[in-house]
Amino acid sequence: MRPLTNRPNRIDPAPSRMAYRLQRWMLTPGIRAGLRIGLPLGLLIIGVGTFLADPARRANLVQTYADIRASIEARPEFMVNLMAVDGASEQLVNDIRNVAAISFPISSFDLDIEQIRSRVVALDPVKQANLRIRPGGILQVDVIERQPVVVWRTNEGLSLLDDSGVLIGTVAERAARSDLPLIAGVGADDQVAEALALVAAAQPLKGRLRGLVRIGQRRWDMVLDRDQRIMLPSEKPVRALERVIALDHAQDMLERDVTAVDMRLTARPTLRMTQAAVEHWWQIRKIN
Numbered sequence: 558m559r560p561l562t563n564r565p566n567r568i569d570p571a572p573s574r575m576a577y578r579l580q581r582w583m584l585t586p587g588i589r590a591g592l593r594i595g596l597p598l599g600l601l602i603i604g605v606g607t608f609l610a611d612p613a614r615r616a617n618l619v620q621t622y623a624d625i626r627a628s629i630e631a632r633p634e635f636m637v638n639l640m641a642v643d644g645a646s647e648q649l650v651n652d653i654r655n656v657a658a659i660s661f662p663i664s665s666f667d668l669d670i671e672q673i674r675s676r677v678v679a680l681d682p683v684k685q686a687n688l689r690i691r692p693g694g695i696l697q698v699d700v701i702e703r704q705p706v707v708v709w710r711t712n713e714g715l716s717l718l719d720d721s722g723v724l725i726g727t728v729a730e731r732a733a734r735s736d737l738p739l740i741a742g743v744g745a746d747d748q749v750a751e752a753l754a755l756v757a758a759a760q761p762l763k764g765r766l767r768g769l770v771r772i773g774q775r776r777w778d779m780v781l782d783r784d785q786r787i788m789l790p791s792e793k794p795v796r797a798l799e800r801v802i803a804l805d806h807a808q809d810m811l812e813r814d815v816t817a818v819d820m821r822l823t824a825r826p827t828l829r830m831t832q833a834a835v836e837h838w839w840q841i842r843k844i845n
Contacts, residue, residue: 597601635664641697711741762781777789786818
């Protein structure tokens with residue numbers, strides 16, 4: 558037997574403690590992702606930063622981008638050549654073109670559709686507007702125009718209002734829109750719907766209606782020809798007017814020497830006679 562002291566030394570195959578820790582660290586998911594993604598990305602950022610550090614390179618890059626974009630925007634399929642307006646009167650069409658202030662041809666990328674729409678809707682006669690770019694380079698403007706339903710007389714003149722009381726425009730004289738009923742008084746524009754209901758209820762008066770006057774921003778006076786007035790209450794004025802019309806049909810009340818029919822107290826209607834009728838009545842009293 559060989560002595561134990563003569564055996565050769567064997568190399569231990571196990572890694573050292575430092576090598577073992579390094580291998581475990583390299584197997585960490587975060588470190589592996591950093592080496593696989595973070596390191597190339599960092600090198601790319603460093604390279605791009607180094608390239609853009611030169612002002613001349615940056616200027617050339619910006620100019621190239623601007624040229625490419627301009628070439629795309631100027632292509633024929635992106636150009637808008639004219640505007641088409643539907644649903645508006647001739648005067649309103651001209652007003653829309655003026656407020657839009659577009660110089661054709663123009664690239665669709667340079668058109669702010671929402672801004673143009675806000676300008677169009679800001680016009681008094683416009684109730685609603687929709688804008689879109691049609692094929693063929695046409696800016697289509699579809700308009701719903703407000704329709705005047707009454708003429709409102711104020712100290713400033715005659716104005717046209719729609720059914721919501723929104724101002725549409727003005728007229729120089731009453732004869733220009735004699736087809737529309739006339740209202741007057743402060744606050745009359747806030748009660749256009751009620752005024753229209755009274756006008757509709759007054760149809761049996763056969764064209765004697767001259768207008769409606771808002772009194773104290775609370776109630777209406779209906780003005781007829783021959784300087785007659787029907788003084789309506791603030792509550793349920795249509796029903797009070799219907800009572801007056803029924804009395805007129807039964808007794809020809811409005812054909813007599815009456816200057817006013819006071820319905821402000823619905824339970825106690827009052828008639829106001831003309832001066833001549835009052836004097837005649839007093840003469841009859843003296844005879845009796």
